[in-house]
Amino acid sequence: GNSVTQMEGPVTLSEEAFLTINCTYTATGYPSLFWYVQYPGEGLQLLLKATKADDKGSNKGFEATYRKETTSFHLEKGSVQVSDSAVYFCALRHSGTASKLTFGTGTRLQVTL
């Protein structure tokens, strides 16, 4: 079946450090891929998405490229800020179904001064 695997956290970085959070997936067909962010005590917010191979999603300095050959969608940011501290979820949407999402387990990012 479809599944998403994320690197385990927490990831602890100093402010202005480079961020990579790995995400790989298993899916049939051609899924869409997403990164969501969850700040403490809140719901999820869409951070970025990519709907086909080689697409790059970007938002607020974050980027991720849909790599079909490696079934990956790694999240990157060149310089993190304390305000980026949150839990990040990678997710895929099953192709051909009613927008059902499969989520990874989430990766907690802690950014310190």
Next chain:
Amino acid sequence: DGGITQSPKYLFRKEGQNVTLSCEQNLNHDAMYWYRQDPGQGLRLIYYSQIVNDFQKGDIAEGYSVSREKKESFPLTVTSAQKNPTAFYLCASSPREGLTDTQYFGPGTRLTVL
């Protein structure tokens, strides 16, 4: 402002009682979803509805029930049959499939069963 509201933010219930969580959206979205989030785990789909008066079970529907009588509302009832109901519950909505595939989430309800 358009968005999804969930109430209440925190909910406490005694074991054996049914409880209903509210979810309302004014985004004019056709599809709505309920997810459960447990510590250290991703979100798991409980139920979803693509259109009024229709809904389908997700991956962990046992012990839960829903209704979709209005487009704007998708309440979730956690019944006494749910063995471990303490969790963070998230509601989401999206436009009908084919227009876009982004789901928008509400702020969540944290349910604690004592």
